[in-house]
Amino acid sequence: DTEVTQTPKHLVMGMTNKKSLKCEQHMGHRAMYWYKQKAKKPPELMFVYSYEKLSINESVPSRFSPECPNSSLLNLHLHALQPEDSALYLCASSQAPGGGRSSYNEQFFGPGTRLTVL
């Protein structure tokens, strides 16, 4: 199984809502990532989890709250979002957390959740 799944595929929420995005992989990967992609722009890294611990936070606003309950699951909790947060949210996972002499650290991406904030 070389698939990263994300739910839901589409999400529409109001600025006062609380919602969560979910990501799952069963490849035994120990690093998981959240990216944000605005229309016609490249993906931008938001968070990285390594061995279920947050290792990189790219200065993301606190209205985005990541959670990694176990090595297969990654959540992104959303609260009090703004319309400009509307984007495609991508999850990815990789085999090794990086570092050392590893030359192979392919990130497998899910199909994304398209989020619209009204």
Add this chain to the structure above:
Amino acid sequence: DAKTTQPPSMDCAEGRAANLPCNHSTISGNEYVYWYRQIHSQGPQYIIHGLKNNETNEMASLIITEDRKSSTLILPHATLRDTAVYYCIVRVDYTGTASKLTFGTGTRLQVTL
């Protein structure tokens, strides 16, 4: 983080080789060059990566210049299904934690009949 520069768009006739260039003049000696592509509204897909030597796999070839300041992705026989945005990325490793992919603006490749 090392920055990459790519042409915004390119066209290629089906069946021909597509050569996509990338400049990464600030790359460090231990940073890898990765290529991903993204077909409309899908997640990015890994293509190939390299450090110093040229690399080839079932999808593409990667040619890295000797000074490592630029590289070229080659799709030997482009098909319509290769129409996508191609990203050249320099991967940064953080020892003991995780790696970071910083996507550039990418090249939109249009394969035509």
